[in-house]
Amino acid sequence: MTFSIVARSSDGLAHGVAVASKFLAAGAVVPAAQAGVGALATQSYANLAYRPQGLTLLGTQVAAAEVVAGLTAADPGRDQRQLGVVGKFGEGATYTGSGCHEWAGGVAGDGYAVQGNILTGPEVVDAMRDAFLASDHGTPGDSAMALARRLVRALSAGDAAGGDRRGRQSAAVYVVAPGAGYGGTSDVAVDLRVDDHPDPCGELARLLDLHALLFEKADPDSLLDLSGELAEEVRALLADRGHTDADLDVALADWAGIENLEERMIPGRIDPLVLAHLREKA
Incomplete structure (x- = not known):
């Protein structure tokens, strides 16, 4: 059977x-x-x-x-x-x-x-x-x-x-x-x-x-540093979704928790899959 x-x-x-x-x-x-x-x-x-x-x-x-x-x-x-x-x-x-x-x-x-x-x-x-x-x-x-x-x-x-x-x-x-x-x-x-x-x-x-x-845990080799222009882009995308904490890591984690992506969070960095999802949602 x-x-x-x-x-x-x-x-x-x-x-x-x-x-x-x-x-x-x-x-x-x-x-x-x-x-x-x-x-x-x-x-x-x-x-x-x-x-x-x-x-x-x-x-x-x-x-x-x-x-x-x-x-x-x-x-x-x-x-x-x-x-x-x-x-x-x-x-x-x-x-x-x-x-x-x-x-x-x-x-x-x-x-x-x-x-x-x-x-x-x-x-x-x-x-x-x-x-x-x-x-x-x-x-x-x-x-x-x-x-x-x-x-x-x-x-x-x-x-x-x-x-x-x-x-x-x-x-x-x-x-x-x-x-x-x-x-x-x-x-x-x-x-x-x-x-x-x-x-x-x-x-x-x-x-x-x-x-x-x-x-799935993020691939360490693929992580992007949350700095410079990328950090500003992420901050703006999060603000559009109502996540405006001055600490970017906190704002990103807050949004990720709502999207059920918390397992992919790494302070100071961002998983490309998370970034793609954030861009898509925005």
Whole structure:
């Protein structure tokens, strides 16, 4: 009923899951991840107990393949289950029970596991694997956001290759890394769901772009100094929006908070994406 990818970032700091299905709100059922521990996907008559049990096993340094073996061995419904697991180190692991609806199967390698059932064919998981591996280098952003982009690209590749043979309905991406959440106060870097939509993978990609604009940390190499003519331009644009504090940093932060761009604020400097948004709003 579902195709998913579970993966670890190239630097090992982030873990995440992306999933799509002809199933309402698959993101509420399939993914589980814990920062510094690993991630898993449970699907095909999903056993939701796999989520806490699997993360507990991963937290004790049990290898992904052994987690799969342990969870399925203890489950009398294992023939209809499908599972993907990735730990903090090593190979990912995937499992497809003999009673899963065709086509069903998966592939796994270093730091990833891809699986699906009721698919148009094996080309779906192959396309997802290839897209994920091809994006290993040159993906912009911090570790967690880079992984989220790779996961969504893989999901879109699977969808384009045929996806769920029943059609489309929902998609989700969930990524964790230590301190990567909003304001550094949680480990959940990305938690986006499209619960019921005619193009869930496309909508998920749009939401991830919006999430990146609002919450991704600014690239230090791209920051512009708030001085000279640029400072005067920014001050004038802010004044037009009613933000007139004599301290430019305060005025900019006040406006950014209203626009939900506070995660991109750096005193004395401005993110080009923030500048572009300010100009557009003015």
